[in-house]
Amino acid sequence: MTTTVHPADEILPAKKMFALALQHVAVAYVGSVAVPLIIANALGFTREDTILLISTTFFCSGLATLVQTVGFWRFGVRLPIMTGVAFSSVSAIIAIGTMPGVGISGICGAVILGGLFIVLIAPLAGRLRRFFPPVVTGCIVTAIGMQLLPVAYQWAGGGKNHENFGDPVFLCIALLVLTVILMLNRLGSPLMRNLAVLVGMGVGAAVAWLLGMGNMDPVREAPWVVLPMPFQFGLPQFGLLPFLTITIVMIVQAVESMGLFISIGDMVDRQVTPRQVSDGVRANGLSSAVGGIFAGFPVITHMENIGLVILSGVRSRWVVALCGLMLCVFSFFPKFGALLAAVPAPALGGAAMAMFGIVAAAGIQALAKVDYANNRYNLMIVALTLSIALIPIMAPNLFSQLPDWMRTVLHSSVVIACLVSVTLNLVLNGAGDDQGDDVHLPAGPAPITPIQAEA
Structure with a gap:
């Protein structure tokens, strides 16, 4: 008798x-390196400490990803979820770090206590x-995809603060990447379709480098090996205000994570x-507390990597778990x-643009299966949300004129979508059962179909 393995639990051949996993690493690393860079610059870190902070951040992200994907006891949702630091933490961390007598040690103490509280x-x-x-x-x-798309447009234009933002050469390279991804999805082998994003990025990067774009000085200047260690910036300090x-x-991030x-x-x-x-x-919460020990930051689900799960059609959590392990290794x-x-x-x-657009399309596909004919409130919930x-x-x-604590809650479209849709659904439709089904509707929509037929 054979037992069918769910795609989320499938272990693929080693090479594939x-x-x-390397494809996930590329997206996660490039998309998140800005967070420790911004914080290090704001707190006046030296070049050596900045490199160490970046490595530590990705070491903690790898550990957090392993906890979520593999799991142990009552820790981990055991889904293909990439976890790492989020921009939503940056302003709070800088505010804590610039408090008189606090600094990085106070940040570590606050993150440790906050993680344990979660x-x-x-x-x-x-x-x-x-x-x-x-x-x-x-x-x-839908909100996830829509929130991410402006970031994709900024990158396609050469970078938000680039002096030649929107240069036609930049747009042509972005179009080349999209074309490669589309062609591989249409004509490539099953493996190449799964790796379309990585291949497309590689082709686009190669052409851009040949045209003189990019700066390789950080690669030459980076040390060969660093060793992230606990309390490497000093013992943590604990204070009530931090x-x-x-x-x-972190509470706002927990609400966002639940929806994700x-x-x-x-x-x-x-x-x-x-x-x-x-x-x-x-x-x-546990991963954030560990991150505080290593001078890391609060962690949350990486929305950038969600698009890869849909676009590649590979739903295995073990692929993302291997990505977490690779992040830990590469951080050294x-x-x-x-x-x-x-x-x-x-x-x-x-x-x-391909990945984030796919996420938005997946949300639209899910909303298309909601019953609007027999429940007139659902359309109002979607429209207002x-x-x-x-x-x-x-x-x-x-x-911009609201108090700081309100802007902390309202900075993210995903957080707003969670709060508004849950509130409207509760008011108009009432609470569902323990499995989350709508009390007025049949069971939830059919699963979102990936682009790829072969995983």
């Missing part, structure tokens, strides 16, 4: 697994699972239970990370 309140997260029926998760997935500051951010866990479960056709929601939030060798970070922005932008959730994208200055 390695290549797919571990303690994780059981509450599972009880909220019922408030995430299909109409809510569809809004969240703890409260980072805890507000359930949405990604829908994408890979594995329903996420209340217990798994709690386990995922608990894992993020800064030259490799510097090489990934040196990929010219237009090459990354072309790949990002998306119109409010897109404010940080369409009119980023609209909330």
Whole structure:
């Protein structure tokens, strides 16, 4: 008697697994290296300490990814989820680090305490699972893609602050990457279709380098080996104000993560239970606390990598687990990370438009399966959620006069989509059952179909 293995638990051949994991590494590294760079510059780090902070950040991201994908006991949602630092933490971390007498040691102490606090309140997260029926998760997935797309456009134009932003040469490279991805999806072998994003980025990067784009000096200047160690910037300091500051951010991130866990479960056709929601939030809290020990930062699901899961059609959590392991290993060798970070922005932008657009399309596909004919409230939920959730994208200055704590909550379209859709659904439709089904609708929508037929 044979037992069918769910795609999320499938272990692929070694060579294919390695290549797919490397694709995830490339997207995760290039998309996240800016966070430690911004913080290091704001806190006045030396060049050596900045390199060490970057390596430590990715070491902690790798550990966090392993906890979420592989899991142990009641830690980890066990889905193909890439975990790492988020831009939503940057302003709070800089605010803490610039407090008189606080610095990096105070940041570490605040993150450790905040992570432990999230571990303690994780059981509450599972009880909220019922408030995430299909109409809510569809809004969240759509918001994820829409929030990411402006970043893709900035990269395609050469980088947000590039003096020649929008140069036709930059746009041609982004178009070349998109063309390669499309051609491989149409004409390539199953393996090449799975690796279309990595190949497209490689082709675009090669052409850009031949045209003189990119800066390879950081690669030459990076040391060969660094060793991330606990408390490498000194013993942590604990204070009430730093703890409260980072805890507000981490609670908001926990709300965002809950929506992402359930949405990604829908994408890979594995329903996420209340217990798994709690386990995922608990894992993020533990990983953040460990990150504080290593001078890392709070962690959250990497939205950039969600598009790869859909675009490649490979739903195995073990691919992403291997990506986490590779991040841990590569963090000891800064030259490799510097090489990934040196990929010219237009090459990354072309790949990002494909990945992030696919995420938005997946949300639209999910919303198309929601019952609007028999439940007139669902259309109102979708309409109001998306119109409010897109404010940080369409009119980023609209909330500029609000208090700081409110801007912390309203900075992200995904957070707004979670809060607004859950609230409207609760008011108009009521709470679902413990599995998150809509009380007025049949079971949730069919799983989102990946582009690839062969995983």
